[in-house]
Amino acid sequence: MAKRLDIKDLNLHYGKFHAVQDVTLQVPARSVTAFIGPSGCGKSTVLRSLNRMHEVIPGARVDGKVMLDGEDVYAAGVDPVQVRKTIGMVFQKANPFPTMSIRDNVVSGLKLTGEKNKKHLDEVTERALRGANLFEEVKDRLNKPGGGLSGGQQQRLCIARAIAVEPDVLLMDEPCSALDPISTLAIEDLIARLKQDYTIVIVTHNMQQAARVSDQTAFFNLRAVGEPGQLVEIDETGKIFSNPEQKATEDYISGRFG
Numbered sequence: 001m002a003k004r005l006d007i008k009d010l011n012l013h014y015g016k017f018h019a020v021q022d023v024t025l026q027v028p029a030r031s032v033t034a035f036i037g038p039s040g041c042g043k044s045t046v047l048r049s050l051n052r053m054h055e056v057i058p059g060a061r062v063d064g065k066v067m068l069d070g071e072d073v074y075a076a077g078v079d080p081v082q083v084r085k086t087i088g089m090v091f092q093k094a095n096p097f098p099t100m101s102i103r104d105n106v107v108s109g110l111k112l113t114g115e116k117n118k119k120h121l122d123e124v125t126e127r128a129l130r131g132a133n134l135f136e137e138v139k140d141r142l143n144k145p146g147g148g149l150s151g152g153q154q155q156r157l158c159i160a161r162a163i164a165v166e167p168d169v170l171l172m173d174e175p176c177s178a179l180d181p182i183s184t185l186a187i188e189d190l191i192a193r194l195k196q197d198y199t200i201v202i203v204t205h206n207m208q209q210a211a212r213v214s215d216q217t218a219f220f221n222l223r224a225v226g227e228p229g230q231l232v233e234i235d236e237t238g239k240i241f242s243n244p245e246q247k248a249t250e251d252y253i254s255g256r257f258g
């Protein structure tokens with residue numbers, strides 16, 4: 001079930017390096033939020049903090065709040081593994097388990113939870129592959145290795161794997177950057193469908209993509225190299241790309257820097 005995210009006063013460090021400063025934003029349920037901004041402004045760092053992936057890096061620190069439908073994902077006693085199940089993630093480079101079958105890739109998360117019922121696993125496989133718009137292409141080779149699929153299919157397989165555990169939120173870190181234009185469009189169509197059921201946050205360098213797929217867009221920037229990244233502005237995507245409030249946003253979207 002899709003849930004909303006409320007991020008408040010988020011400050012993120014790597015050891016002594018202050019990577020992201022004072023980010024506050026809301027992500028409504030069943031919507032797509034795009035993070036854009038120049039390289040190094042902290043988009044991926046913010047994204048990884050939303051499902052507690054930032055803290056797995058030695059020395060990394062998180063201050064502030066990330067609330068999922070009002071529940072603080074950093075509260076004492078919250079299991080980070082459970083958070084990562086509830087807030088799934090798809091990475092820049094498709095990372096299926098290459099020698100594992102397509103079927104086992106899809107249900108790998110579920111199997112980790114101890115699920116062994118073959119009928120249930122088969123149902124989940126089909127539902128998740130259909131959800132990721134891949135079922136028709138792979139239904140005759142579910143026992144073949146995931147590594148044998150094209151790059152675009154592998155990325156949809158990773159999306160199927162992420163949705164197989166029925167998350168509330170899907171985080172996508174440049175999911176199309178390694179894909180050709182046709183596969184990119186397939187993923188963008190899929191994102192439009194998935195937002196009916198999930199809350200989606202996507203990091204993208206492709207501004208046309210942000211404009212095409214997202215409902216709201218957050219522009220991050222750096223004051224200077226070595227300074228922490230900050231959220232400059234977040235608004236409805238149409239507004240950010242036609243009439244942003246901040247000059248830095250205007251300069252970035254019109255290609256004057258970054």
Ligand SMILES: Nc1ncnc2c1ncn2[C@@H]1O[C@H](COP(=O)(O)OP(=O)(O)OP(=O)(O)O)[C@@H](O)[C@H]1O
Binds near residue numbers: 017019041043229
């Ligand atoms: N594992 C890490 N250890 C130390 N510093 C890191 C680490 N990962 C990222 N950083 C630093 O944190 C800052 C933000 O990086 P991040 O990857 O979040 O930026 P980004 O906006 O996603 O960049 P890009 O668009 O190039 O992917 C950068 O200065 C980066 O060098």
